Structure formats: structure tokens, C-alpha cells
Amino acid sequence: MNNMVKNLGIINTTEGYSYLVLLFIAMPMKYMFEYPSAVKIAGMAHGVLFVLLCILITTSWIKIKWSWKESLLFFVASLIPFGTFYTRNRIKSYE
Numbered sequence: 001m002n003n004m005v006k007n008l009g010i011i012n013t014t015e016g017y018s019y020l021v022l023l024f025i026a027m028p029m030k031y032m033f034e035y036p037s038a039v040k041i042a043g044m045a046h047g048v049l050f051v052l053l054c055i056l057i058t059t060s061w062i063k064i065k066w067s068w069k070e071s072l073l074f075f076v077a078s079l080i081p082f083g084t085f086y087t088r089n090r091i092k093s094y095e
Contacts, residue, residue: 002095004063008056009091012074015049016084022046023081053078064094 026042029035054075061071074091077083 004056004060005091005094008053008060009088009095011049011053011056012078012084012091013088015046015053015078016082016088018042018046018049019078019081019084050078 022042026038029038
């Protein structure tokens with residue numbers, strides 16, 4: 001169980017960074033410097049990490065018996081820039 005929560009914390013933080021890279025580096029490169037490949041690369045990485053995060057949140061909800069409110073908080077935070085950094089300490093408290 002602790003290993004699953006530790007993995008969730010790692011993916012949560014990594015996904016948060018990938019979201020920021022996508023929004024603040026890749027998107028400006030696409031529109032200001034006409035370099036659309038940056039969004040393709042960062043977008044794919046972020047997409048894979050986001051799907052993995054959703055799977056880990058759902059798995060933790062089922063196996064660790066987190067409340068649906070807690071799981072919903074982690075999911076909604078992943079949709080907001082810097083949101084995963086808000087939930088990082090909360091996830092660490094379950095380790």
C-alpha cells in the first residue's frame with residue numbers, strides 16, 4: 001500500500017511539472033516561435049502522465065479505501081495549474 005501511495009506522489013508531482021511545461025514553455029513556443037512540435041512532445045508526455053495519475057487515484061480509492069471526496073480532490077487538483085503541488089503534502093501524509 002505504501003509503495004502505491006509513494007508512486008502516486010511521484011506521478012502527481014511529475015504530472016504537475018509536465019502541465020506547467022506544456023502551458024508555460026511548449027504553448028508559447030508553438031504560438032510565438034511557430035514551433036508546434038514542442039506541444040506535440042510535451043502534450044504527449046503530459047497526457048500519458050495524466051492518464052497514469054487517474055489510474056493511480058482510482059486504484060488508491062479502491063484498495064486503500066480513500067473517501068471519494070479525497071480522490072475527487074486529487075483529480076480536480078490535477079486539472080488546475082499548480083494544483084498538484086497543493087495536494088503533494090496531503091498524499092505524503094498517507095505514506
